[in-house]
Amino acid sequence: MKAMVLSSGGIDSTTCLGIAVEKYGKEQVAALSVFYGQKHDKELQASDAVARYYGVEHETIDLSAFFLHSNCSLLKHSDQQIPQEAYAEQLKSTDGKPVSTYVPFRNGLFLAAAASIALSKGCDVIYYGAHADDAAGNAYPDCSSAFHKAMTDAVFIGSGEQLKLEAPFVGMTKAEVVKTGLSIGVPYHLTWSCYEGEDRPCGVCGTCIDRAEAFRLNGIADPAAREV
């Protein structure tokens, strides 16, 4: 196995998976999904569907125990409501801190767990879908290019120079991610982004707003929103 891809079933990580399969071939790519205590499993269903579409090995791990003490609004045990507005609006009232849907050091923990598994499987690269819109204004500090650089160094050095991280979209907007994905035929109709777990995307949470805008800027309707 060559490459591991963190796959959440959303736009960004599915595009990452498409890129990795293009580059290495499906036999050399493993997808890794994470249950972290989120309110619903729609995104895990989506990551399953995406992995089947690409024909890659797929494993889901459980990291929920490490967020039991967190009151992040994405978590099932939280008493916080998921905000119904764009991240830019939310950031006006966080006093410089991350938004309420920031799961404590989530990307750091996901990447570290992926690194331990990837090393055991002989992979030498991990892909993940951090992009610039999520990092803007410190909404999700573990999506920033500064975090990516530091975590890449930590994984490379801490693995005895056996493993690298790749975040191909860390300097891109979500619209640019979608543009990239459309050019390689990423199956966006199989993806799920909404933080709520209803039959259809709510359309008003931060990630629904971002997703709709990314497709609008590419001049097409969101294929998932029509089919769920």
Added chain:
Amino acid sequence: MKAMVLSSGGIDSTTCLGIAVEKYGKEQVAALSVFYGQKHDKELQASDAVARYYGVEHETIDLSAFFLHSNCSLLKHSDQQIPQEAYAEQLKSTDGKPVSTYVPFRNGLFLAAAASIALSKGCDVIYYGAHADDAAGNAYPDCSSAFHKAMTDAVFIGSGEQLKLEAPFVGMTKAEVVKTGLSIGVPYHLTWSCYEGEDRPCGVCGTCIDRAEAFRLNGIADPAAREV
């Protein structure tokens, strides 16, 4: 809660715990231990005893699922024997790679999991016991000062500048760690280091050899070796 300390029940992390308790007081310190699939639970018993000695909150988490695919010789499911020689000897035949007791990205994963928990508990610093002898010759690359610097940056940036790492011994030898610990009365008689899980330390694995030497250089016998 102010500080979290990664506690393995060995010399280095127990000295870290002593330092944190001296600095912040026992009410502000939480110890965190990890089951990762190791061959025995002697070190977890030791970390329990140490936490009780200091009167600090103590939690043990299970990260063994992430090492199921690894054949590291410390793991219960591995078919590799634990080497019976010093690290310097072992490194002569690893071709620049870590020793066989290197658990894939172990410190990275332990620190990332600690970071997620520490943020939820409102801690702003995590202590861990990496020291220079373990990093020498790339035996354990996730104990090096370069790893520490990168991981500290990753945690600080990825947490939205809410959390720091401290590795007070990263530039010290194990003998210097013991010297520090002796000066603040660390209960070394409660600690366990041996990679094997017999009634008494084997005396011939890499960590037994290092431990004995650290006490010898301080001019005293190992208190644990007499009492187990």
